[in-house]
Amino acid sequence: MSVELRHHTALSPVVRRDLLDVYAEVRAPLLHLANYGLAAFTERLGLHAAGPGFELVLGYDGGRAVGYAYGNTVEARDPYWKRMAEPLSEDGPRAPVLALREIGVRPAWRGTGTARRVHDALLAGRGEERVVLMVNPLAGDGKVLRLYEGWGYRAFNAQAASAHSPRLTVMVRPTR
Template identity: 30%
Template sequence: MTGLQLARYDGASAKGMADELVDVYAEVYDVPPYREDPFFSVASYADRLHAAFGMRGFETVTARRNGELVGYVHGVTLPPDRSWWVSLAEQRPDGLLGAAEREDIFWLRELMVRPACARQGVGRRLHDAIIAGRGESVTALTCITDNEPAHGIYLRWGYTIMGRIKHAPESPVYDAMYRPAGRTVAPRPLLPGSSCP
């Protein structure tokens, strides 16, 4: 996608654009089955986002076109005592246990692109940009098991499923995935045309 400007922010600098970040979330998740699910409410996301700003290693990479925020990704250094991580128990590969204790896993928490700009390579550019700037040797994420096309995209990007988790009793079921930082996968061809601003 031409004319896309990427920028990186830490937690302190990202706070100033929290409303913009939440607005993108509100648009992306304003579809069934998320629209009516309290776990995915805009208020709940805003709370999670503000809590993430203060977590160790928080970073976000934003994508703008013509000044408009069209997508972003954010994550933190995975805390080794994070409940979803601990709940995987023996499903976690042996090598990752030590990496988590060394704080050597990047937890990619959210990756979202406005619907008008989807399927144009924005998500892939955001994903690759944030990982390229990280020092951790492994990236981990969780993805709702039936959230397509995202689930399939992560697998094509080289992620491996470790096991299934729930972030909270009321949350859907997620696949926990990981990928060594150095693994590269050729991007898929993009669809022609663009209604992205």
């Protein structure tokens, strides 16, 4: 599969629609849950897109959006760090870091390397030294966590569970 990667630092109506279409298919089994519903995602997306250093990479196959990854810069005093279950240790990530907020690939493109290509394209031009993400350690029976470990991420903290989200594993790796 030949996937064209497009970088965006703002969300035009067309880009937003393409992203929402992919998200809805990727998260279809979870859309009934408050934290994964389209309204909640759209609200988070707006906040993230307005944040510093926002960047989105959309992958297209034949003009159809098939995968995405996006994130933004997180500074030392960002509320992001207050979500950690444990205080940051001395060997924790140093801000600014790239917070990888979302990544997803339509089911038909899974296992093709598309997710890794979209991920790597997002990291390629970044100035931050490290990238941080949060993952449900039970997603795909642990398959997603193991995938990130295979990409060089290591667990260093957790996000406490909330009414709308399970306890998430926080992972970090160098951007390059």
